[in-house]
Amino acid sequence: MADSNADRALEALATEERRFPPAATFTAQANTRDRSLYEHAERDFEGFWAEQARTLDWRKPFGKVLEWEAPYAKWFADGELNVAENCLDRHVRAGRGARVAYHWEGEPGDARTVTYADLLALTNRCANALGELGVRTGDRVAIYMPMIPELPAAMLACARIGAPFTVVFAGFSAEALSGRIEDAEAKVLITADGGYRKGGVVPLKKNADDAVARTTTIEHVLVVRRTTQEVPWTAGRDVWWHELVERQSPECAAVSLPAEHMLYLLYTSGTTAKPKGIVHTTGGYLTGVSATHRYVFDIKDDDVFWCAADIGWVTGHSYIVFGPLANGTTSVMYEGTPDFPDKDRWWQVIEKYRVTVLYCAPTAIRTFMKWGDGYVRKHDLRSLRLLGSVGEPINPEAWLWYQETIGGGRCPIVDTWWMTETGMILITPLPGVVTTKPGSATFPFPGVKADVVDDAGRSVPPGGAGYLVLERPWPAMLRGIYKDDRRYRETYWSRFPGRYFAGDGAKRDAEGYLWLMGRVDDVMKISGHRISTTEVESALVSHPKVAEAAVIGREDPVTGQAIFAFVTLRSGNESSDALSVELREHVVKGIGAIARPKTIMFSPDLPKTRSGKIMRRLLRDIANGVPLGDTTTLADASVVETIRTATGAED
Numbered sequence: 001m002a003d004s005n006a007d008r009a010l011e012a013l014a015t016e017e018r019r020f021p022p023a024a025t026f027t028a029q030a031n032t033r034d035r036s037l038y039e040h041a042e043r044d045f046e047g048f049w050a051e052q053a054r055t056l057d058w059r060k061p062f063g064k065v066l067e068w069e070a071p072y073a074k075w076f077a078d079g080e081l082n083v084a085e086n087c088l089d090r091h092v093r094a095g096r097g098a099r100v101a102y103h104w105e106g107e108p109g110d111a112r113t114v115t116y117a118d119l120l121a122l123t124n125r126c127a128n129a130l131g132e133l134g135v136r137t138g139d140r141v142a143i144y145m146p147m148i149p150e151l152p153a154a155m156l157a158c159a160r161i162g163a164p165f166t167v168v169f170a171g172f173s174a175e176a177l178s179g180r181i182e183d184a185e186a187k188v189l190i191t192a193d194g195g196y197r198k199g200g201v202v203p204l205k206k207n208a209d210d211a212v213a214r215t216t217t218i219e220h221v222l223v224v225r226r227t228t229q230e231v232p233w234t235a236g237r238d239v240w241w242h243e244l245v246e247r248q249s250p251e252c253a254a255v256s257l258p259a260e261h262m263l264y265l266l267y268t269s270g271t272t273a274k275p276k277g278i279v280h281t282t283g284g285y286l287t288g289v290s291a292t293h294r295y296v297f298d299i300k301d302d303d304v305f306w307c308a309a310d311i312g313w314v315t316g317h318s319y320i321v322f323g324p325l326a327n328g329t330t331s332v333m334y335e336g337t338p339d340f341p342d343k344d345r346w347w348q349v350i351e352k353y354r355v356t357v358l359y360c361a362p363t364a365i366r367t368f369m370k371w372g373d374g375y376v377r378k379h380d381l382r383s384l385r386l387l388g389s390v391g392e393p394i395n396p397e398a399w400l401w402y403q404e405t406i407g408g409g410r411c412p413i414v415d416t417w418w419m420t421e422t423g424m425i426l427i428t429p430l431p432g433v434v435t436t437k438p439g440s441a442t443f444p445f446p447g448v449k450a451d452v453v454d455d456a457g458r459s460v461p462p463g464g465a466g467y468l469v470l471e472r473p474w475p476a477m478l479r480g481i482y483k484d485d486r487r488y489r490e491t492y493w494s495r496f497p498g499r500y501f502a503g504d505g506a507k508r509d510a511e512g513y514l515w516l517m518g519r520v521d522d523v524m525k526i527s528g529h530r531i532s533t534t535e536v537e538s539a540l541v542s543h544p545k546v547a548e549a550a551v552i553g554r555e556d557p558v559t560g561q562a563i564f565a566f567v568t569l570r571s572g573n574e575s576s577d578a579l580s581v582e583l584r585e586h587v588v589k590g591i592g593a594i595a596r597p598k599t600i601m602f603s604p605d606l607p608k609t610r611s612g613k614i615m616r617r618l619l620r621d622i623a624n625g626v627p628l629g630d631t632t633t634l635a636d637a638s639v640v641e642t643i644r645t646a647t648g649a650e651d
């Protein structure tokens, strides 16, 4: 791999010798204490997953486990079930209706306790309301909401009636939302008047209106009142949640659905400007997320689980909503940012609800490190017993700080590797079994088979680095890219035929531990958020003053990568700080604040190969090698030429 980030990461990791075996006291109480789960899965891979699937309630039991005609998988295909029934009804029926599903904490300090019985009633009312709005099994529903209990209820309501939903992260712009609505051909949009973030109000309804104006399929907009600010209103199309949903019956029959019925679409960035609609289905997905949630987080009845992601990302889908609810777990759900009203908000939440398991991203951990231990020490975190990490590589220093300062040295850490496409955690330690090494996601989950291969697809020997591939199907895997089968086959299955190409670089050490080293394609990871370089480039080029743009991810000590844009202006335009600000905001408008470039470098030209391809590797080296302010002008294009000649870079 000719990737300089990866090479550097490899060097750093090569020196990591520390190891952390599970404490005997942890193992003694763990859901899995020895290698039997791994052995069972190796001996009888389909039998293992069938056993996991049978922990769910099936309306019609499945006979077949897996049908695999690469690259198309069907899991439990002749079985039928309903996801909402598995997440709610069966717990209530078993007399567990009074258990807390969510301790919900609003950013301004308001709180709600939502029991399983409450969530079932809310879900049913919402499902009936959707029926009244004309939504039928198979129709798509778009959801653009803040982190409030109505969000999981809306997702479960769709699942209950078999209407595939697509949740769009509330930080995305109107433009990004409209593209997703259009691709999904959604009939109804569920949103809110606004949401609280960093003490301010996000104008969700206004964004929703702007988005709907550009689309043709939305018949109704269902609006939750959260912030009570004035909102624009379209009579006949817009409906208040508190008027429509609250007057519905709290009972609604769950539809029995084939295991391969589409549960949801989730849009994610690939290497082109157009996001991909990742298709997830019903039976295999719920099997995968509930099994991984149970074993990776060692979940018990008395746990208070907090996955501090946003439901708008796959992490929230799988480990705030479907995994925990399928397991009848009590979760914490928090609406806002970690620094409101002060930088100790997370630790205050953990102390308040006696959180036992925390799951978050390395960017958050590095941010807390930067803020200093003082904020942590103000609170009693002794309820914590297990910590998880997800979304980007975790550097050993952050891992050790997490372990010591947050975990008090007593909590195992599970570094979990997976993707929107994989649906569930695939590479992770089992906390009672696997000795961890800071920075390594360790081994595949039982039943999952991964390899590290070179350009020719040959397995690299221990100690070597290459591309991560998955060697066999898993139940929560994507079933395709919505309406784009060719892209599905090309993106994941053509590089190494028959094997799933993740797009990540990886190293396997002498003991077989896997170390993930970041993306090898044009996808960036900014604070764990996935953004494609081309998406940002096309947003920049849509500005009238921009002729050309090249975007790369620059290494960043806190956010992992930061967006660095090289911009060539159309003739007659001058570079300036004001224009730099204008261009950044233009990207925010096109995609959302998560895609705001940190640095814009104006350059009279972009270095290209003879065939006209922008030489990204060179730009990456420039961006990573030069200390730069927010805006810099690369005045002399010959600088690039010099580097180009020196490195001999070509196609």
Ligand code: PRX
Pocket (backbone or CB within 6 Å): 268, 314, 315, 389, 390, 391, 392, 393, 394, 415, 416, 417, 418, 419, 420, 421, 441, 502, 503, 504, 516, 517, 518, 519, 525, 528, 529, 530
């Ligand atoms: O590069 C890998 C990184 O996140 C990518 C997937 O991003 P997304 O679909 O947004 O899903 C993130 C949450 C599941 C992967 O290709 N990634 C995820 N987890 C890890 C990771 N990189 C290193 N270590 C991880 N634990």
